Amino acid sequence: xxxxxxxxxxxxxxxxxxxxxxxxxxxxxxxxxxxxxxxxxxxxxxxxxxxxxxxxxxxxxxxxxxxxxxxxxxxxxxxxxxxxxxxxxxxxxxxxxxxxxxxxxxxxxxxxxxxxxxxxxxxxxxxxxxxxxxxxxxxxxxxxxxxxxxxxxxxxxxxxxxxxxxxxxxxxxxxxxxxxxxxxxxxxxxxxxxxxxxxxxxxxxxxxxxxxxxxxxxxxxxxxxxxxxxxxxxx
Amino acid sequence: xxxxxxxxxxxxxxxxxxxxxxxxxxxxxxxxxxxxxxxxxxxxxxxxxxxxxxxxxxxxxxxxxxxxxxxxxxxxxxxxxxxxxxxxxxxxxxxxxxxxxxxxxxxxxxx
Numbered sequence: 622x623x624x625x626x627x628x629x630x631x632x633x634x635x636x637x638x639x640x641x642x643x644x645x646x647x648x649x650x651x652x653x654x655x656x657x658x659x660x661x662x663x664x665x666x667x668x669x670x671x672x673x674x675x676x677x678x679x680x681x682x683x684x685x686x687x688x689x690x691x692x693x694x695x696x697x698x699x700x701x702x703x704x705x706x707x708x709x710x711x712x713x714x715x716x717x718x719x720x721x722x723x724x725x726x727x728x729x730x731x732x733x734x735x736x737x738x739x740x741x742x743x744x745x746x747x748x749x750x751x752x753x754x755x756x757x758x759x760x761x762x763x764x765x766x767x768x769x770x771x772x773x774x775x776x777x778x779x780x781x782x783x784x785x786x787x788x789x790x791x792x793x794x795x796x797x798x799x800x801x802x803x804x805x806x807x808x809x810x811x812x813x814x815x816x817x818x819x820x821x822x823x824x825x826x827x828x829x830x831x832x833x834x835x836x837x838x839x840x841x842x843x844x845x846x847x848x849x850x851x852x853x854x855x856x
Numbered sequence: 857x858x859x860x861x862x863x864x865x866x867x868x869x870x871x872x873x874x875x876x877x878x879x880x881x882x883x884x885x886x887x888x889x890x891x892x893x894x895x896x897x898x899x900x901x902x903x904x905x906x907x908x909x910x911x912x913x914x915x916x917x918x919x920x921x922x923x924x925x926x927x928x929x930x931x932x933x934x935x936x937x938x939x940x941x942x943x944x945x946x947x948x949x950x951x952x953x954x955x956x957x958x959x960x961x962x963x964x965x966x967x
Contacts, residue, residue, distance in 0.1 A: 632928070639901075645930050645931060645933075646882070646883060646904075646920070646930065646931060646932060646933030647883065647900060647901065647904050648928070648930055649883075649923070649927035649928065649930030649931065649932065650882070650883035650884045650887070650900055650927075650932075651900060652926065652927050652928045652930065653884050653924070653926050653927045654884060654900075656926035656927075657926075666899075667899055667900055667901060668901075670899040670901045670902065671899065671900065671901025671902075671904065672901070673901075674899070674901045674902050674904075674905040675901070675905065677905075678905050678908070678909075
């Protein structure tokens with residue numbers, strides 16, 4: 622069968638919706654089979670199967686960090702309870718009487734420090750529990766992961782506060798024991814989960830296995846460029 | 857301690873098929889041969905997913921080849937088994953042979 626509009630759509634989907642590194646070769650193989658007499662139905666089935674295989678392959682890389690994040694965040698109420706008991710006697714009794722910017726920074730720090738230390742602790746537990754990652758990832762990558770988690774936590778918390786402004790949740794809400802609680806306001810634990818996931822994924826993305834995959838993709842891209850230069854009649 | 861690369865059933869079949877077909881093997885003949893040997897259609901996408909895994913493990917290597925009009929100008933990707941891949945196949949065969957030999961005689965129907 623010759624390629625038609627339907628198979629052209631399928632080819633486009635294959636080349637844009639799959640994460641694998643050999644998309645060009647794969648679509649070439651499928652087109653060759655189509656040319657040799659396979660049906661459009663067979664072609665579509667192969668394309669859908671290839672997309673599903675690509676998505677599954679990518680999900681497997683992030684499945685463990687996702688499961689770990691969900692499990693770790695569920696421990697936060699306990700951590701908050703412990704850290705609050707520790708921090709309570711260190712806080713000034715009347716912090717609102719302090720001058721700006723301390724009046725604003727104090728609740729911010731009081732709310733964020735336990736959250737951030739919790740996220741960083743989770744990050745370290747994950748990395749230490751997997752010595753293979755620890756051996757493969759450099760110190761700057763680990764620092765990059767910690768820094769990313771801080772940024773994500775700050776930005777997502779600010780966005781949440783902005784979102785809650787209408788329901789009278791302000792900066793002082795950060796001081797509440799249950800601000801990041803998974804029980805009281807379940808979805809406020811989203812910044813924590815995002816922050817931890819950002820730290821893990823930015824570090825895992827620098828692990829050699831994925832770097833090698835990126836290197837293979839680059840190598841194939843350079844191969845294509847080289848071939849196109851060689852086949853250029855002007856050159 | 858030496859680190860082993862354990863092969864899944866499908867990965868082992870792919871490695872053996874590449875060895876069987878020789879150097880000039882790319883996706884189409886590979887998936888056709890696999891389908892013939894298994895007696896069922898093997899999705900080419902699954903073959904490529906396994907090939908990517910094997911390449912990341914260093915058991916196979918690939919190079920881009922020529923493109924033809926029937927492929928819409930897309931290059932072929934040729935695969936070959938690396939020395940590490942060969943070692944892994946031999947190791948797996950040894951382990952499987954030992955396992956088969958260790959089966960009790962009364963279970964001959966399994967062999």
